[in-house]
Amino acid sequence: MIEVENLSKTYSGFRAVQGISFHVNKGEIVGFLGPNGAGKSTTMKILSGYLPPTDGNIRIAGFDVVTDSLEVRKRIGYMPENVPLYTDMRVNEFLRFRAELKKVTRRKIKERVEIVKDLCHLKDVENKIIGTLSKGYRQRVGLADAMVHDPDLLILDEPTIGLDPNQIRSVRDLIKDLGKHHTILLSTHILSEVELTCTRVLVINRGKIEASDTPANLTKLVRGGGSILLEVKAPGLDVTTKLEALPNIEDVEIILPSDGDWIQAKIFAKPGIDVREDVYNVVRANNWPLRELARRKATLEEAFVELTQD
Amino acid sequence: MALWTLYKREFNSYFHSAVAYVVLFGSALIQGIFFYVLVQLIMDANYKEASVMQIFFNWPLFWILLLGQVPLITMRVFSEEFKLGTIEMLLTAPVREWDVVLAKFFGALTFFLVLWLPIALDLTALQLFSSPPPPVYWSQIGLTALTITLAGGLYVSLGVFASVLTKNQIIAAVLCFAMILVCFGFSFGKFFQHMNSTTLAWISYVSLPEHLQNAGQGIFDSRPVVFYVSVTVFILMLTKSVLEGRRLQG
Structure with missing residues (x-):
């Protein structure tokens, strides 16, 4: 057309x-x-x-x-x-x-x-x-x-x-x-x-x-198609170094402490690999109190931002 | 087809705005007052043979009416389209630029002619209520109407041209008034001294008052017809070029 x-x-x-x-x-x-x-x-x-x-x-x-x-x-x-x-x-x-x-x-x-x-x-x-x-x-x-x-x-x-x-x-x-x-x-x-x-x-x-x-394929382009959200009570630096040491994790972003000592971390894994179990093991090994562990699919918004920002 | 559709919309749009009614009211009022004063004058002077038309168009205030109407009619034709952005909607329909320019021109010209209807009513009234009724010379009336239409066409085309140049209606109106005044101003050239005969001939060629006087006496002259039509066509061509240019600029 x-x-x-x-x-x-x-x-x-x-x-x-x-x-x-x-x-x-x-x-x-x-x-x-x-x-x-x-x-x-x-x-x-x-x-x-x-x-x-x-x-x-x-x-x-x-x-x-x-x-x-x-x-x-x-x-x-x-x-x-x-x-x-x-x-x-x-x-x-x-x-x-x-x-x-x-x-x-x-x-x-x-x-x-x-x-x-x-x-x-x-x-x-x-x-x-x-x-x-x-x-x-x-x-x-x-x-x-x-x-x-x-x-x-x-x-x-x-x-x-x-x-x-x-x-x-x-x-x-x-x-x-x-x-x-x-x-x-x-x-x-x-x-x-x-x-x-x-x-x-x-x-x-x-x-x-x-x-x-297609919208679905575009969101897959974004860093492995999604991220994992983790909320624990632990020092931010500690969380970053220990999680980034894992072989399948590409990047960890700490979101500012939201509530007292609690911190949120956004974890990006390598494309196609589910690292939730590995993350849980790290959390348990360090005895960090855990409040949330969830997988988030990438949105088109993230795809858009990634494609159009330099 | 597209021309007719656009023309209908253009002409009707005058009656959607208050400006049209104000101009219509103003014109009718001024024409009525002139008419009343003129009839008084004719009665006092006890003219027997004078043509009403002839006296009417020699009355100076009449010209102010002619000059003032056109900018008010034409100022919005393109300016408003540019200001509201509707020009984009208009030109993405399957229409040619020529259709748009001609529709706007004829729409404005028709409304301009509507503004002269009160005179026709006044003259009809004179015919009906005076006894004995004054003689009617159709050739004078017809030629005067033709001259007003042709001169109106030229002035309206200037107004349409002014309007395609700017988004601002006020600027379009002032520009149009200035252009009409310059056009019209040439006719006063004969009052200046040191004019040689060639210049005077030129001035009489473009002088609207002289054209109207001739028409008022029932004399047909083809030169003004050629003059008005050719200049009008030229200005409409300029308008179309500017419209295209403004569209291409984005």
Whole structure:
């Protein structure tokens, strides 16, 4: 559905995107992750045909984004960051206007507008002026606008930014639902959202793609796929030296004493090895009072931090 | 198709904002006052043969109305889109830049023409309630309407151009007013001395008051038509280039 080869974008000397390449297949829900200023929005603006690339080839549904821009724009639904809308229009009026603009045939306009209003739960505000709607509703109007012409591909730039947890959940469910029939590329900072909705993740940092994999595989990349949390009553230095002496342990981090003499240690083992028993043996041999020993799976957040921090 | 959709939205959007009603009210009021004063003057002077149109358009305050309306109509057309970011939403729909520029231009021009409707009502009233009714010269009325439309087109295109240059509506309005004033200011050139005949010919070529006087007398001159249409098209082309440039900049 999306084929990007060697895409670069330079703004007055600053290289926002540096020769990235990636593919998105039909039916995928791809999460586009990266810190602020990494080039996510720029890439999405280029894909949507708003900005021209400085260099590189981009094809969407087989059409070149630069030379066949109108054909591409007919096939994508793009929701820009912060969802700009005509605040003076009513929801119904706005959606009909957008449907007409996006070449939905006259007979189908009414039907399509009803469908997207249903999908985005906009029925109760259909006659309200957009300027009076709350952020959550505006976000949903933006989403309804992006899908009103039933595009093959949806490009959503931070669809859940500024929403409350309930709204985030409802938008997430909506995206999951849409993913059954559409290809979706979405950017976000909320990593739990990506873990729950996306089939694949692209991590971009400083204009370069750092990783492209399923959320589950990405977390495995992080230091052995997880850590062990240990809480004992013992001097921190002692714990570090004795545990690091074990052959299968790579690193021990002491988290500051949380409660009197109790300390917490985060233990990273070599990939694929369970060291909980070894740790327990060390604790018993030293007679350290033990309060907690638990394995923690790496989160996508840790993967993200590891991939994007230097 | 896209042009028609955009045009409808542009024209309707005027009626969504208070500015439109204020301008409409102001225009109707000023036109009404002029009209009343003019009728009084005509009655006092006991003109028998004067054309109402002719006197109307020689009245100096009339020009202030013409100059003041346009910036208020056009200041928001592009500025607001840039400020709200809606330009991104607009240009990622399958529309061409030309569609957008033309829709904004014709939308503003239509609203500009709506602002002249009170005069038509005033003249109709004069026709209905005076006895005997003054003679109606359709050629004068038609030509005056044409001249106002063409000159309005030029001024509106300047306003649309000013609006594509900035995010700030106030700057767009002031810029538009300044450009219209410069355009219009040329017509006063003939009052300066030391003008040779070539310069005077140029001034009369671009002078809106002269065009309107001719039209008011029922004289059709094709030169102003060519002048207004060609300059308007040129400015709209500039507008489209600036719009493209601003989009490409990001």
